[in-house]
Amino acid sequence: MDSLLAQLIGRSQAAKSWGILRLTLLGSFGLFVVAILGLYQLLKPIDKRRSPTGRKWRLPPGPRGWPVIGDLFLYAKGEEGAREIARYGEMTTTHLGSKLWVVLNSNRLATEIYARKGAVTNGRPHYPIVSDLISQAKRSVLLPAAEWSERRRVMHQLLSGTAMTRYMGYQDEESIALLNHYLDQPALWYRHNYRYANSVIHRITFGERPDEKDDKIRDVTQAQFQFLMNAPPLNFWDCFPGLSRLPIFLQFWRKRYEEIGRFTYNAYHAYWNPIKEKVQAGQAPPSFAKDVILGEGKFSGSDTDKMFLAMQITEAGSDTTRLAINIFILAAVTHRDKFLKARAELDAICGSNAQRLPSFGDEDLAPYLHACIKEIFRWRRIFIWTPEHELTQDLEFEGYFFPKGTNFVINHTNIATNPDLVESPEKFMPERWLDGNEQDILNGIWQFGAGRRVCVGYKLAQKSLFINLARLIYCFDFKAREPFDDKNINHFTLGEPFPVVPTVRSPAFAELIRQAAVRRKDD
Structure with a gap:
């Protein structure tokens, strides 16, 4: 009888320990999931988030990029990367990590966005x-x-x-x-x-x-x-x-x-x-x-x-x-x-x-x-990129719809060296x-x-x-x-x-x- 009671008590304690362990593991897993989801939100570019108005963002074409890091490898190529970015058109959507960088590849767009839209493109992002x-x-x-x-x-x-x-x-x-x-x-x-x-x-x-x-x-x-x-x-x-x-x-x-x-x-x-x-x-x-x-x-x-x-x-x-x-x-x-x-x-x-x-x-x-x-x-440009201008409110422009927080940046390399824009650019x-x-x-x-x-x-x-x-x-x-x-x-x-x-x-x-x-x- 005593032996049976001891076995029952042992099983009960083991079950209790297993229950505690299981709850601990589940809790840890839950915290891990929450942490991952929280980190994902921190790293999520603004154009990947829902618009507060429910409208879908409409952005220019651009490279597909890598998960999380976006187009960092492309930017790491310096001027060569800048030329590749310009191949997508007069304006290119890229992701610099979790930042949305919309690259302006022509004089016309640099003038339109920086000067004529300056009232809403005058911001700076957080560095x-x-x-x-x-x-x-x-x-x-x-x-x-x-x-x-x-x-x-x-x-x-x-x-x-x-x-x-x-x-x-x-x-x-x-x-x-x-x-x-x-x-x-x-x-x-x-x-x-x-x-x-x-x-x-x-x-x-x-x-x-x-x-x-x-x-x-x-x-x-x-x-x-x-x-x-x-x-x-x-x-x-x-x-x-x-x-x-x-x-x-x-x-x-x-x-x-x-x-x-x-x-x-x-x-x-x-x-x-x-x-x-x-x-x-x-x-x-x-x-x-x-x-x-x-x-x-x-x-x-x-x-x-x-x-x-x-x-x-x-x-x-x-x-x-x-x-x-x-x-x-x-x-x-x-x-x-x-x-x-x-x-x-x-x-x-x-x-x-x-x-x-x-x-x-x-x-x-x-x-x-x-x-x-x-x-x-x-x-011989001193700067390949100059500090970006951040959009301070949502902007509709030439058929696109940009979210507040979009960073516009001028592609100095393309504007200065694209042979379609500049005669004999190397000279x-x-x-x-x-x-x-x-x-x-x-x-x-x-x-x-x-x-x-x-x-x-x-x-x-x-x-x-x-x-x-x-x-x-x-x-x-x-x-x-x-x-x-x-x-x-x-x-x-x-x-x-x-x-x-x-x-x-x-x-x-x-x-x-x-x-x-x-x-x-x-x-």
Whole structure:
């Protein structure tokens, strides 16, 4: 009897244990299913979700893509991938991870969507990595419209109107310094381009020349490179912004980007803080930083907001100009006939025997040089993709129905290199821009963005390019030091991007440069 009772009790306990185990397994499985479904919702592109109105989205054709990752492999091909995307038509639907990217493959559509539909295509998507972590949600170029608008107003105050006249004086002086550096140290031509660009924007922002021996700018430049190298579609995790909603302990990828964010903050702070202290001590000259960023009531942001705003202007204003000058020198070496045609235009204006340096007063007389500037941005684009414009409400457009949250992005590669759109796209041909709009750098060129989000400093950049290219073409020749592959160049390096030797045109031009430098010092 006791034995039978013991057996019954044992069976009962086993059944109970099994029941508990079964409930635990079922519960775990249920949690796993819930987690998978929740993760699926986080990774689901907006066009795969039901419309709140019940209407079906209607999107342009595009590649089928892979489950979850979408067309990431296609974007990883760089310009080759951009050309493949354009094969689907004037507008292509793609998925960058869980993001819906509708690619604009023509000038017409870029104008329609970015400019004429700008009231609803002015947004920016959420960038958990490159904005929140690397930029501490302070870089205005990535901020949504509500947070971007005041920063835009402040930057516009700096880079437009009567202020441009004063800045032309800075550009003129620093351009003469550039010529002298080329004369004294021709092998460091790429460094002189960087010094010019940094010096001009530093004077505009802070009212004085930077200390050329100050190494802190190198860290600022490195911070900018890290920002550019992690912008979509280059950063995998920003292609899945929904993952930022996961508990932080599950976001194993955060640590690396938090470290970049700390490096960026420290680099900015080391550069900015001495300037801020001089302003507060009353020892700084009048400047944008003093009067607008740190001035009472001019900009309502926090101290960190002010630092990022000033440093963003400094880094953005220097690098694009440097890269564009480098690219023109590449064109001068690989397409010497175009270089000589630009020189002939300047010789007709200034004299072919070093009579005088080109000046800003010659801008209206040099359409071919302006065409060269536009061709720089088409021939060797600095950016394959520029930040996307996010749709802030549902949009019906040319038979399509796009959901709020659609990201529109310009296909710079196709617009610039498609042989159906561009004659001999591989050649540097400024003649293609001689259409009466040579001085309108935004006409047909999208590297500065477009619509309400267009770069506020594009006019400043254009003037810097005009004065420097005019004077370099007029005074110097360029030749390759050794053979090199001009199709495979890392333009973002701070070292020499390609082997080039600049030489002054003649002793008369060297003397012209020296005399200009003496006059600049006397002034």
